[in-house]
Amino acid sequence: MKASLGPILYCWPKEKVIEFYTQVASSQIPLVYLGETICSRRRELKFSDYMDLAHMLRNSGKEVVLSTLALLEAPSEYTELKKQVENGEFIIEANDMGAVQAAKENKLPFICGPTINNYNLASLKTLHRWGMQRFVMPVELSKHWLNTVISVEKPEFEIEVFGHGFLPLALSARCFTARQKGLVKDKCQTICIENPKGLLAQTQESQPLLRLNGIQTQSAACIDLTSELSSMSEMGVNYFRVSPSSISSIEKADKLFELGSQTAQVDDTHCNGYWHQQAGFNHLKI
Amino acid sequence: MELLCPAGNLASLKTALNAGADAVYLGLKNDTNARSFAGLNFTPKKLQEAAQYTKQQGKKIFLTINTFPKPREEKRWYEAVDIAANTGVDALIIADLSLLDYAHSHYPHLPLHLSVQASATNLGALKLYKEEFNIQRAVLPRVLSMKQVRDLSKVTPVDLEVFAFGSLCIMAEGRCHLSSYVTGQSPNTGGSCSPAKHVRWQEEGENRLTRLNEVLIDKSGIDEQMGYPVVCKGRYTTEHNSTPTHLLESPTSLNTLSLLPELAKANVVSLKIEGRQRSPAYVEQVTQVWRRAIDTYLNNPDNFQTQVEWDRALAKVSEGQTTTLGAYERTWQ
Numbered sequence: 001m002k003a004s005l006g007p008i009l010y011c012w013p014k015e016k017v018i019e020f021y022t023q024v025a026s027s028q029i030p031l032v033y034l035g036e037t038i039c040s041r042r043r044e045l046k047f048s049d050y051m052d053l054a055h056m057l058r059n060s061g062k063e064v065v066l067s068t069l070a071l072l073e074a075p076s077e078y079t080e081l082k083k084q085v086e087n088g089e090f091i092i093e094a095n096d097m098g099a100v101q102a103a104k105e106n107k108l109p110f111i112c113g114p115t116i117n118n119y120n121l122a123s124l125k126t127l128h129r130w131g132m133q134r135f136v137m138p139v140e141l142s143k144h145w146l147n148t149v150i151s152v153e154k155p156e157f158e159i160e161v162f163g164h165g166f167l168p169l170a171l172s173a174r175c176f177t178a179r180q181k182g183l184v185k186d187k188c189q190t191i192c193i194e195n196p197k198g199l200l201a202q203t204q205e206s207q208p209l210l211r212l213n214g215i216q217t218q219s220a221a222c223i224d225l226t227s228e229l230s231s232m233s234e235m236g237v238n239y240f241r242v243s244p245s246s247i248s249s250i251e252k253a254d255k256l257f258e259l260g261s262q263t264a265q266v267d268d269t270h271c272n273g274y275w276h277q278q279a280g281f282n283h284l285k286i
Numbered sequence: 287m288e289l290l291c292p293a294g295n296l297a298s299l300k301t302a303l304n305a306g307a308d309a310v311y312l313g314l315k316n317d318t319n320a321r322s323f324a325g326l327n328f329t330p331k332k333l334q335e336a337a338q339y340t341k342q343q344g345k346k347i348f349l350t351i352n353t354f355p356k357p358r359e360e361k362r363w364y365e366a367v368d369i370a371a372n373t374g375v376d377a378l379i380i381a382d383l384s385l386l387d388y389a390h391s392h393y394p395h396l397p398l399h400l401s402v403q404a405s406a407t408n409l410g411a412l413k414l415y416k417e418e419f420n421i422q423r424a425v426l427p428r429v430l431s432m433k434q435v436r437d438l439s440k441v442t443p444v445d446l447e448v449f450a451f452g453s454l455c456i457m458a459e460g461r462c463h464l465s466s467y468v469t470g471q472s473p474n475t476g477g478s479c480s481p482a483k484h485v486r487w488q489e490e491g492e493n494r495l496t497r498l499n500e501v502l503i504d505k506s507g508i509d510e511q512m513g514y515p516v517v518c519k520g521r522y523t524t525e526h527n528s529t530p531t532h533l534l535e536s537p538t539s540l541n542t543l544s545l546l547p548e549l550a551k552a553n554v555v556s557l558k559i560e561g562r563q564r565s566p567a568y569v570e571q572v573t574q575v576w577r578r579a580i581d582t583y584l585n586n587p588d589n590f591q592t593q594v595e596w597d598r599a600l601a602k603v604s605e606g607q608t609t610t611l612g613a614y615e616r617t618w619q
Contacts, residue, residue, distance in 0.1 A: 204505050
């Protein structure tokens with residue numbers, strides 16, 4: 001099993017993104033996903049900027065995947081998506097069935113991101129037939145689920161688990177960040193740039209619950225499955241995804257196997273419930 | 287334009303058809319559908335009865351199999367398809383790829399509708415399901431604006447169905463894990479959002495506390511009208527605002543009566559009423575109003591106006607007694 005770095009899910013200023021990937025380039029992380037997956041209104045980086053970063057990372061020996069938008073609404077978003085799929089150089093992470101179709105039409109291989117509903121082997125095999133080379137397990141599924149799926153037969157595709165970071169829980173037409181700041185979505189001023197880790201929402205008993213990231217809702221708690229590294233490896237998981245929330249996520253992914261299980265956090269700000277077939281926000285001491 | 291109404295049981299089904307529904311949708315009594323609540327839904331025998339009654343009325347009946355088959359338990363979902371085919375329902379409403387594959391290859395003549403849980407919002411996704419499984423219709427997630435519905439309707443390879451009225455799911459359906467994050471169960475996995483066994487109300491002085499798996503999702507006045515407790519309609523604080531507010535959405539229902547002419551012009555073939563978990567009285571009230579509205583529109587498309595009493599009747603059966611156009615209206619977004 002190797003480490004992978006998921007796409008940045010937040011709106012960061014262009015300089016910060018470039019600084020981030022410059023550091024990634026000098027790390028040992030073998031697999032890097034990049035691209036805007038949340039909102040087409042975020043235009044800090046254009047497609048050509050992402051292509052430049054992809055080239056830079058590839059030249060540093062990384063395998064690069066271009067991640068695509070998870071919720072497509074306007075026809076222009078689908079046109080942009082097709083452009084990304086047909087980039088001619090890099091494989092894409094499909095986060096919507098529209099992207100799967102665009103790849104399939106062009107007979108291009110693809111990776112299925114965590115927002116593609118893969119809940120059983122037969123569906124995975126169908127997607128594999130269409131060109132899926134690897135899938136990121138939907139975040140609400142468990143170790144038991146994965147074991148059941150792979151015990152039937154050895155899969156012909158790779159498996160990636162969302163192992164560290166804030167969980168992508170839901171997508172809406174509504175921009176919660178803009179709404180919270182008294183703005184309408186069409187004139188949002190890309191205000192989500194003010195919240196580099198999303199906007200934390202707590203219950204009226206001060207329990208951190210959610211993280212508002214534009215149209216996306218994330219978990220307040222950070223999933224941490226680093227204590228499961230060896231069991232995942234034995235199961236045949238190919239990649240352990242670290243989803244970036246700051247520059248320090250690079251070190252997390254880079255030194256994943258050195259730091260290993262002793263760094264697994266079990267407190268209120270971390271969770272691992274889904275992996276153990278429980279409510280996602282639970283944190284179990286294993 | 288079809289009026290498609292929910293049937294949680296035989297009483298609701300008959301009520302809907304008598305009140306003017308053109309078609310009804312329902313689920314089997316297990317976790318093969320996303321309204322798997324105790325006391326709801328149909329055994330295969332009841333389904334037979336329901337299908338017979340519906341056909342006698344000259345109306346249509348659709349079976350909803352919109353959850354995702356679990357590994358090693360797939361048989362239950364395949365059997366649901368077999369039961370539907372043998373009962374002679376008019377269409378299946380399916381979300382999962384493998385199940386679409388199964389239904390399409392085993393019963394090629396049985397029409398397939400793509401469930402809202404498949405979360406298909408764009409031309410690419412619709413083309414994929416059409417080309418691979420020959421779906422005839424797709425139910426659009428409640429995330430598109432009216433303009434986006436119109437744009438999609440110009441290019442879609444399949445018929446479009448939209449949600450017209452009922453509880454408002456504000457997330458892209460089928461891709462929301464809020465319920466499982468708090469309770470361990472989601473519509474995709476357990477067959478329902480916010481399962482009742484995790485809901486607990488607690489009175490504390492003047493306040494009522496609403497808990498979901500012990501997480502406080504709302505604190506309200508004892509007399510305040512509350513909807514069914516779901517994570518997206520709770521009141522929370524943020525790191526910048528310590529006043530509890532409905533950060534995502536307040537308890538409200540979707541009501542698109544005023545959009546009826548636009549939906550018709552966009553060639554939407556079916557208007558879906560949400561609420562298989564609601565009572566026959568709800569089904570009757572909502573079906574009657576929508577039947578009247580659709581007939582009024584069809585009789586005189588150019589001069590359609592919603593009637594105050596229609597909106598009033600619908601507001602009465604709405605969550606929090608208020609309604610919204612939801613994502614259809616750009617300003618809501």
